[in-house]
Amino acid sequence: MEPSLETLRDLHRRMLRIRLFEEAAGRLFEGNKMPGFLHLYVGQEAVASGVCVAMREDDQVSSTHRGHGHLVAKGGDLSKMMAELMGKADGYCNGKGGSMHICDLDLNMLGANGIVGGGAPIAVGAGFANKYRGNDTVSVAFFGDGSTNIGAFHEATNMAAALQLPVLFVCENNEYGEYTPRHKVMAINDVVDRAAGYGIPGVIVDGMDAIAVYEAAMEGLARARAGDGPTFIEAKTYRYYNHHGVQTLGMKYRTDEEVEEWKKKDCIEAFEKRVTEAGLITADELASTRADIQAEVDAAVEFGENSPMPDVSTLLTDVYTEMA
Amino acid sequence: MSATETAPAGTAAADPGERELTYLGAFNEAMFQLMRQDEDIFVAGEDVGVQGGVFGSFKGLAEEFGDRRCVDTPIAEQAIVGLGIGAAVAGLRPVVDLMFMDFVMVAMDQIANQAAKLKYMFGGKAELPLTITTNGGAGLSAAAQHSQSLEAMLCHVPGLKVVMPSSPYDLKGLMVACVRDNNPTIIVKNKRMFGSTGPVPEELYEIPLGVANVVREGADITVVAYGRMVEESAKAAKRLSEEQGIECEIVDPRTVQPLDTETIVASAKKTNRIVVVHEAVRFGGLGAEIAAQVQEEAFDYLDAPVGRIAAPFSPIPFSPGLEGHYVPNAKRISAGILETLGRPVPGA
Numbered sequence: 001m002e003p004s005l006e007t008l009r010d011l012h013r014r015m016l017r018i019r020l021f022e023e024a025a026g027r028l029f030e031g032n033k034m035p036g037f038l039h040l041y042v043g044q045e046a047v048a049s050g051v052c053v054a055m056r057e058d059d060q061v062s063s064t065h066r067g068h069g070h071l072v073a074k075g076g077d078l079s080k081m082m083a084e085l086m087g088k089a090d091g092y093c094n095g096k097g098g099s100m101h102i103c104d105l106d107l108n109m110l111g112a113n114g115i116v117g118g119g120a121p122i123a124v125g126a127g128f129a130n131k132y133r134g135n136d137t138v139s140v141a142f143f144g145d146g147s148t149n150i151g152a153f154h155e156a157t158n159m160a161a162a163l164q165l166p167v168l169f170v171c172e173n174n175e176y177g178e179y180t181p182r183h184k185v186m187a188i189n190d191v192v193d194r195a196a197g198y199g200i201p202g203v204i205v206d207g208m209d210a211i212a213v214y215e216a217a218m219e220g221l222a223r224a225r226a227g228d229g230p231t232f233i234e235a236k237t238y239r240y241y242n243h244h245g246v247q248t249l250g251m252k253y254r255t256d257e258e259v260e261e262w263k264k265k266d267c268i269e270a271f272e273k274r275v276t277e278a279g280l281i282t283a284d285e286l287a288s289t290r291a292d293i294q295a296e297v298d299a300a301v302e303f304g305e306n307s308p309m310p311d312v313s314t315l316l317t318d319v320y321t322e323m324a
Numbered sequence: 325m326s327a328t329e330t331a332p333a334g335t336a337a338a339d340p341g342e343r344e345l346t347y348l349g350a351f352n353e354a355m356f357q358l359m360r361q362d363e364d365i366f367v368a369g370e371d372v373g374v375q376g377g378v379f380g381s382f383k384g385l386a387e388e389f390g391d392r393r394c395v396d397t398p399i400a401e402q403a404i405v406g407l408g409i410g411a412a413v414a415g416l417r418p419v420v421d422l423m424f425m426d427f428v429m430v431a432m433d434q435i436a437n438q439a440a441k442l443k444y445m446f447g448g449k450a451e452l453p454l455t456i457t458t459n460g461g462a463g464l465s466a467a468a469q470h471s472q473s474l475e476a477m478l479c480h481v482p483g484l485k486v487v488m489p490s491s492p493y494d495l496k497g498l499m500v501a502c503v504r505d506n507n508p509t510i511i512v513k514n515k516r517m518f519g520s521t522g523p524v525p526e527e528l529y530e531i532p533l534g535v536a537n538v539v540r541e542g543a544d545i546t547v548v549a550y551g552r553m554v555e556e557s558a559k560a561a562k563r564l565s566e567e568q569g570i571e572c573e574i575v576d577p578r579t580v581q582p583l584d585t586e587t588i589v590a591s592a593k594k595t596n597r598i599v600v601v602h603e604a605v606r607f608g609g610l611g612a613e614i615a616a617q618v619q620e621e622a623f624d625y626l627d628a629p630v631g632r633i634a635a636p637f638s639p640i641p642f643s644p645g646l647e648g649h650y651v652p653n654a655k656r657i658s659a660g661i662l663e664t665l666g667r668p669v670p671g672a
Binding site for chain 1: 366368392395397398400401402403404405406407408409410411412413414415416418433434437438442443444445446447448449450451452482483485504505506507533
């Protein structure tokens with residue numbers, strides 16, 4: 001199905017929100033204003049955006065340690081996100097989760113996850129609940145190429161297939177598991193080959209093309225909604241920054257040339273070129289969208305910086321739900 | 325449905341009454357009654373459907389509730405627990421079964437890194453009304469991978485509740501409390517107690533988590549025991565009373581997380597001597613935690629070091645000839661009690 005103009009605007013807006021948010025987060029991290037680890041999503045924006053535009057609001061998402069993009073794409077509040085990344089009281093998790101555990105259950109974003117492969121079983125559980133209730137809500141598991149090597153992922157995918165649960169598995173193959181290239185740790189070239197082993201359909205999609213991702217996600221979601229079980233999408237993509245932190249070039253495990261090659265396929269630049277050349281959206285409108293989002297991001301940074309550190313009295317709250 | 329909102333029938337612990345059920349029967353009855361009461365409760369795990377669980381814990385449920393609510397899963401412990409977590413976050417009230425407590429280790433990421441921490445990591449925004457049921461305990465020649473008591477590992481993780489029922493009455497009431505609790509709970513049945521019988525009320529009732537039970541009152545020494553060790557301790561106490569006039573006070577914490585330290589300390593202050601009995605290995609076991617807490621709270625009351633009667637530090641052996649010397653029994657418990665009392669130990 002050809003995406004509508006509204007869908008195109010939505011794809012562009014979500015990709016740009018992720019990009020500008022992540023770049024601001026990277027600057028704060030460099031300036032030592034952000035504690036802990038930072039796994040930036042920059043480069044992969046077309047995947048989260050394409051899938052989340054195709055999703056309904058009630059559809060759930062389980063995410064990864066590189067999860068900011070998924071929450072932004074699901075409609076996350078940038079101010080609460082920025083405050084959380086800075087460990088502040090007004091953050092999404094009141095400063096208790098940080099980058100790797102950011103979530104918004106009201107948006108059905110069931111959390112980033114610090115454990116590789118840890119999120120897929122949870123998405124399967126949410127999918128189970130949807131089927132149990134007899135609704136047509138779908139859960140989406142985002143995961144990296146590396147997580148398909150871990151047992152929990154295999155268990156979850158097999159279970160979803162065996163129980164015919166409404167789950168969409170979205171593999172973001174960015175070619176590296178931390179600092180190790182994919183070809184060193186799996187003996188197949190396409191991660192999607194694994195789908196056949198679960199008896200579920202698998203498709204490869206250009207993960208730098210938001211429209212292609214959107215279309216593949218629409219199909220997978222429709223299958224799940226119709227009660228036909230899970231689909232596996234492999235989106236071929238790339239992360240510009242290091243596994244952790246803000247370095248992009250000069251690394252031992254990948255060449256600068258490779259990074260530059262992928263950047264030529266940048267999802268946002270390619271998208272903007274395509275829609276302007278087709279006369280669908282004007283360059284002025286794209287620029288104005290960018291300015292609006294930059295203002296939103298700037299406000300988010302200010303919100304985060306002005307938010308207080310959590311009160312020490314909250315250290316021991318939220319460990320358990322108190323039972324009456 | 326939330327237990328707190330609707331205050332379902334049978335919230336108060338009932339009088340045990342006259343009717344007898346087996347330990348397993350009490351569990352099974354709790355499942356039937358809970359599932360009839362709340363459509364959001366389902367059970368998932370290996371062989372829990374038509375087979376009714378390998379030990380019969382879930383017998384008959386599939387016939388009444390169908391495979392929608394009694395879900396046979398792959399042998400995949402991480403995904404079983406993950407299924408429960410995701411379904412709980414999405415608002416259901418799952419019961420997921422891990423056939424043997426040893427298999428908890430297979431699912432430990434989902435239990436300890438996910439279920440236990442979600443609420444805290446998410447700033448309190450998640451509710452996780454998940455119950456994990458499992459079967460622990462040695463003494464059946466099930467050997468090193470099907471016999472362990474791993475409660476110390478679980479209760480070390482903030483966010484989990486760990487429940488070790490010692491009788492049919494407690495098992496039913498504690499299971500009800502686990503399922504109604506909005507936190508991840510792990511309830512550990514003891515495999516050697518499946519056929520044990522005791523009075524169990526027919527109605528649904530709840531025994532609150534974190535409240536110890538003084539099983540036997542006595543003035544001379546406190547014996548803290550849980551799970552099957554309560555039964556063995558009671559045998560030891562009976563014999564010591566009859567033969568030597570020693571009166572043991574047996575405190576069954578019922579849940580090891582949260583631990584009712586208050587009741588344990590109060591008893592220690594009364595008797596001035598205390599031993600802890602568990603099936604798990606002694607090193608790093610609950611006994612060490614209880615001993616530490618008692619010395620912190622009641623040091624001046626103690627007339628002897630806190631005694632620990634537990635399994636030795638080895639994997640669990642297969643042969644009855646070895647396993648019989650591994651798991652604490654009434655005889656070893658008696659010897660430990662006498663030692664802490666400074667009395668001569670027969671045969672020592």
